[in-house]
Amino acid sequence: MTSIRLRINGAAVADEVPPRVSLADFLRERRNLTGTHLGCEHGVCGACTVLVDGEPARSCLMLAVACDERAVETIEGFAGDRVIATLRRTFHQHHALQCGYCTPAMLITARDLILRKRTGSEREIRDGLAGNICRCTGYTNIVAAIAEAAQEIGREAPNAQ
């Protein structure tokens, strides 16, 4: 067991983990943050995407012990986030999910695309989503929901980062 101290969704956490435990399993099984989903466990499906020190990362390809002294944000931690709130509404309006398994990571990835201004065209959104697999929707409605959220955020704060 290795001791780690990190911040999860803003709160300081201290815990002990065996080194082989992924950040995803640590979040789900030790912290009960089950909004982070595991699909493939080798970095292809994107369902486990969280933020580590503010940047999207695959929590299946990161050891919990390597997150010592880092800050992790999971889908449960975006309650006050304006971009996620907008995305949640446009995903609802466009029916951008069916089973919902990929949705938490879709939202986190879409938020990152919007903040980095990578939503200029349908092609750009689709390229940006290439690392998040959805087996239900065929992506059309997800792309439409992200495009609308990006436009709305852009109108509100054209120069915001």
Add this chain to the structure above:
Amino acid sequence: MKAPPVDYIRPRSLTEAVDLLAHASVEARVIAGGQSLLAMMNLRVASPRLLIDIARLPELLGVADHADTVSLGACVTHAAIEDGRVPDPSRGLMPRVASTLAYRAIRTCGTIGGSLALSDPAAEWPAVLAALDAEVVVYGSSGRRLLECTEFATGIFVTRLASAEIIESVRIPKRSAETRWGYLKLSRKAGEFANALAVVVADPAGEYYRAVSGAANGAPLVLADTSRLLAEGRRDPDALRGAIGRDLNRASDRHFDDFQRNLHSVASMRAVQQVLV
């Protein structure tokens, strides 16, 4: 699946990391971004007993902008290169390449040194750094040594890195403002590993011309005839296509089937055309 049981150490210096690696009594692996190693461990393709985490070592995160070269620490991430957060010696080639490499959530963790150390034949950096005539700075118990990127990989997942050596940095020559480059990655889906990869760098002021084929069933393949024709200023497509064909045929050890050979030929020609435009 889940990774097998493993021990984990985060050394405080590069010297300590090399010592741990040299004196480990069990199979030890260096881990940087872990974007390939942890996938391999989860798939149980790799089962090291000890992980030595170098991702946060300050010596490996350094960046230096010299007169003729840029030095990037081994643990500089693909995302840092994509975003222009580190100096770019390549006149835009490296940020462009980084933006096509896997997915953003991989690029924020994966490192340039890790990509070289693994030398997946289908990876971008080994081919691109060979095309840029970069050198790898390697650190081990007996000190530093320099290896040319064109000779660093010797085969599929095989490099000249010794068992107790760690890549410290990559030194990339700066290209002149006249530089043109071509880059073409053929893959069925954005972010996947390449089926064929072509990189062409043409710097008339530096009298430097090099075409490299990547994802070529082995180490990056320098297209010698094609590079020479570009250096001679040849622009006719048939001559260049012929040179690409000769270069690919000469690489009989790659055992390209007709489909692969055609993919590499098309990728190389399109990358060459980007330089000629």
